[in-house]
Structures are given as C-alpha cells and as structure tokens.
Amino acid sequence: MTSEFEMSMLGELSFFLGLQVSQLENGIFISQTKYAKDMLKRFQMAECNAVSTPMATGCKLSKVDDTPTIDQTMYRSMIGSFLYLTATRPDFMQAVCMVSRFQSAPERFHFITIQRILKYIKGTLDFGLWYPRNDNFTLLAYIDVDWAGCVDDRKSTNGATFFLGDSLVAWHNKKQDCISLSTAKE
Template sequence: MVGELNYLLGLQIKQCKEGIFISQTKYAQNLVKRFGLEKARYMRTPMSMNQKLTKDEHGKDIDPSLYTSMIGSLLYLTASRPDISFSVGGCARYEATPKESHLKAVKRIIRYVYGTVEYGIWYSKDSNSHLAGNSDADWAVNINDRKSTLGGCFYLGNNLVTWYSKK
C-alpha cells in the first residue's frame, strides 16, 4: 500500500472520520495565475444576472486560441465545481467566433474562481441511501436560437453525485 489517497488527476482529496472533501484548489490557483488575473479583484458570482451572452456579431474579435484555452481549463475545473458549470457552458457556446464580450464573461468566471479557490464537494459518511433529483430549464431564453438550457443535479442522501447543464 502506498498510503492514503491525497491527490489524483488534479483532484485534492482530504479524508476524515466525517467524510471526504474533494477540491481542485491548487489547479484553481494555477489557472488564475496562468491567465494573469491574480491581482484582479475577485467576483462574488460567476456571471452577471443582467448580462445575457449573444453572438455579438458587431463585437471586436479576439484570439480564439486564448479563449479556447480558458474555456478548456474551466471545463476541467467543473469536475469539482458545480457552481460554475452553467456559466462555463454558456461561454463555451461561443468558442468558434469569440468576441471581446465573451472574453470579459470568461474573465469574470476566473475572477470568481480566484475568490473561491477553496470550494469543492463534501461527501458525508453520515448519509442515507435516498436518491433525489432536481432539474430546471430557462425555457428558450437564448436570443440567438430560442433554445432552452437545462440543468439538474442528483443527490444520494445529502451527497451531490452528479450534475449537468446542457443546451
């Protein structure tokens, strides 16, 4: 035996008598540094409630490789961060032709991650085997194609076991 599992595929795992905590704190800190936002003011929410992302056909073009790199890094972070799944999924729709407004939204998510690097998922040992699920839809809010975004999560007892956000 090598010992107790502490780190696996970028996931930090802390085991104790009460349960298991899984996070990506180190990865999140490196992500913020990699994109030069460690000196920026952190955000309290990953996305603004008032701003709706659109194709922004008249917006200024940006480097697609930078945008794709940011989105890919954030998508990997959603393995332990369901709080950013919806926002990252919304920004990922514009990878083909990213504009300055899309980059601003992605940077906001990274600034939110900066303020919440210690977030993760807690799996309690004191839980029951009751399976419960929740889902919701925004009913065709997307301005470009009038499609809905669906989201949901499933719990086994008090423990979140899966989540999704899908157009």
C-alpha cells in the same frame, strides 16, 4: 489461514489525477484548489478582485455583440481549463456552458464574461465536493430550464443536479436541440 493482507506504506490518498482529496473522520472532501490557483496565474488573473457570482444577473450572450473579435486559441484554452475544473466545481458549470458556445468567433464581450468567471473562481478557491459519512441514501434531483434563454436561436437550456443523501453525485447542463412551441390558444 488468514484473510488479512498488508497494505503498502504509501499512506492516505491526498492527490489523484489533479484532484486534492482530504479524508477526514466525518467524510471526504475533493477539490482542485491548486489547479484553480495555477489557472489564475496562467491567465494573469491571480491578483484580480473576486466577485460573488460567475455571471452577472440577467446576462444574455449573443453571437454578434459588435465588439472586436479576440484570439480563439486563448479563449478555447480558457474554456478547456474551466471544463476540467468543473469536475469538482458544478457551481459555475452553467456559466462555462454559456461562454463555450462562442468558441468559433469570440468577441470582446465574451472574453469579459470569461474574466468574470475567473474572478468568481478567485473568490471560491476552496470550493469542492463534500461527501459526508452517513447512511442517508435518499435520492434527490433538482431541475431547472431557462425557457428560450438563448437570444440567438430561442432554444432553452436545462440543468439538473442529483444528490444521494447530502452528497452531490451527478450534474447535467444542456442546450436543447429544438424549439418548443406553445399550443395554447387565446
């Protein structure tokens, strides 16, 4: 009796549900380069200049910016595209969460911020998730909070990333439901 079975001749996994999978000897790399390029073309940003960060330093978005409103349908479509891309690109998830708050009444300034995210994607097309082959199973977590970062309601946003060894395995970003008040007295 043999315990072996014959595999089909389909070959190595290279694409799965829009994800590009590169199986290398020292690990696996998962990306969405083709999807990102197609998204840039769809939103007419394929020829834009790249930027090094998804949002400008110190950028604070507000519900009312006194700029003209824009098409909600296009804005929401861009947000949806970003959310799908964050499956392999947690590097700009915070920016996506920030701009997604304004889907009900997006204004020109919000759209300019979305264009910056697209410019960032243009410069980082080959980013993705790297899972090296090793035996390091140390669990690490990094957490950050922007303490009352929302200018509209003073609520905080927190984010966390979780690594198993050198591999990112989970990430989280959430605007808090309530406001924390200090109990310190002067």
